[in-house]
Amino acid sequence: MGVPLFARGCGSEKTMKTKHRPVEIRTSPHVKKAISVEQIMRNVVYALLPVCAWSVWQFGISALALILVTLVSCLATESFFCWMSRRDNTVRDFSVVITGLLLALTLPPGFPLWMAAVAGFIAVGLGKSLFGGLGFNVMNPALVGRAFVQAAFPVAITTWTPSFLPGRFSEFIPSTLALPFMSPVETREWALERAVDGFTGATPLALHKFEQITTSTSDLLLGTVAGSAGETAALLIFVCGLYLIARRMMDWRICAGVFAGVVLVSLPLWLFDPGHYPSPWFMLLSGGLMLGAMFMATDMVASPVTSLGIWIYGGVIGALTVVIRLFGGLTEGVMYAILLANALSPLIASVTQPRVYGVGRGKG
């Protein structure tokens, strides 16, 4: 204390003895909010961990293996591309971990592991690294990877297994360990043998679409239905998303926009013909909508930044999902809805620039 600043004070030679300390010259602002990209990404990973844990609890070691394989594949791909382009390895910003986890959660639990590895490579390589890495990807990388395998392996990606099989922690689902490029492993018979009650191998959406069976709301909330590894437990996913919203690391308006879009399109249809069209409630809780709305549509990089744009973007995803589900050939539409909205988001952003203070209003 009392030693003048910069160790070379104004005319006080005595202080020359003190150790020289470099002076900081930075531009304002000189204070920063103590929150970084790494922190945001790390927290998204934290929020996804309970969903992963539930997935493993529900589908056993196959889901665990699936998550690990996509994770390793994504991390390796990111490292590889960073090495190729002679840049610092960006694995430590955690964004690629999110991609790895999300990708696994969107795949069927019995998805062959080698296909999952391919999906991870495509997700990070094609979806992210080729565009220039974090911040430059046009679409959600995990969904790019999933869209690729949906096109490449249409059978495997629609082969579902029942949840809570008794031996799920001791044996793999047979298709999980399928060898690359060999004839597909038949899982259906295997699943039917083990299923406790009349398992048909269909997701709630497929059941509704093709057999007019509506799954109960409690099953949808708790996730005791067939579906992708991490998309079934709507309630858990919602709560995990709330954690991020509460920490202000996720934009609640995107989720709200998706939900609003779903309700706005499905409610009139349902009121028009409740026997044929499912209720908005069912639409919100079934399939990958909750996971998509909470964790994939909210991918900051691929969503618009403007306030009005965010609502439009969310609404487009919700509306497209319902349209694809009800009128398209597919049973599920969340993935394509998000990818389409991702592609739209630069356009949405450019037409929804905010009104600048003092422009257009308050003149004179």
Added chain:
Amino acid sequence: MGFLNLFRRHKTFPHGIHPDDHKEQTAGLPIRRLPFAPKMYVPLAQHRGAPAKPLVHPGQEVVRGEPIAEAGGFVSVPMHAPVTGVVRALDRLVPSAQGPKTPAIVIETYAADTQRVGWEMPRDIDQMTPQELVQAVQEAGMVGLGGAAFPSHVKLLPPEGRSIGTVVVNGCECEPYLTCDHRVMLEQTDRLIRGIRMVMKATGAGRAIIGVEDNKLDAVGVIREKLKDQPGIDVEAVETKYPQGAEKMLITSLLGKEVPSGGIPADIGVAVYNVGTLAQLGDLVPRGRGLIERVVTVSGPGVARPGNYLVPIGTPLGFLMQQVGSSSEANELIMGGPMMGMAVASLEVPVTKGVSGVVVFEPDAPDLQRRPIHPCIKCGECLNACPIHLNPSLLGELAAAREYRVMEESYHLNDCFECGCCSYVCPSNIPLTQYFRIAKSINRETRTAA
């Protein structure tokens, strides 16, 4: 979350940020006087507009308070001797916080002098016409003490065809660490009210509103007590939020109006004055004195004895730091507040009229930590922070691509007043504010070159 605004008690503007205010270090400390430095350096260009012209010559003895330089034009103010002493030089180049060295008058202080102000001309402001008041304000050398250092008398004369209806008094002090305006409102309330009355008379404004952030409710209470018999003047608490003290933001908070893009508050019939400015005016003009000292908050983790000090204009920072003491770890010294202030590279920089605070940092304070710069992840935090509702994310990308023209023509770059909110919130640590400063200055240069 915007919808929470509905439940807020106090008026505010949309967007903005909530940095830690760190005001507890000095908010309770009364204004104290510091000793006079052995040498004073009074820069001739320490305000906006034309530099002042010296009236003295080297070797001349000056009395504290005596004019030593005259205004160099209408948008300019005179300078007054901060101490009794002898003029040693008229054009000594001294470093400034802005960077370039500027000529300054050097006065050697008479150590044995009583330093009584020996230059005044008491007058009855009630008898003065508005024109005389405007002239008196200029003669006092008054500039905006909130940091802008814009000559105060210029704002008293609105441009042709405009008239001032409302005087907005800025007691927000939204910058972290700074408490000098807070102390002025508490300790110099009568001067402040006198200053407001004077400005109302000079402009013909029928109404004045004092806006004070709600972290200074004690000041609101003191002022409200004094305003009981003062019709036309009100005090109102506004939300504690940065940059509440920016004049455009405060106008929006208090009056619900917007200053047109590229315009000035006078365009909507408003004049904005800082409380420190008005308190000085209320004291100096009736006595016919000039501005020779101001209250400066010296604070921050690197200061041994933080406080609110009455510092003569021209005191070198080195002397100030000797008086208040700095820790041996201190390595960053900022003139002004941490959001908009400037880091100084030399302790020879003198305290000027626009310096409201000196903040000293040590390395590795938690909110200062150096972080790597990441690419923009389009989180949109900057859009939610920008009080002018710009799109800093997009502007930053354009700046990186050197599309400076497009920034100005299509995305309102020139409406940015460099408050620093976007840089503050950016999780990728992109120096957006600095990008915009560079873009603006390059645009200015290319325009003058063309």
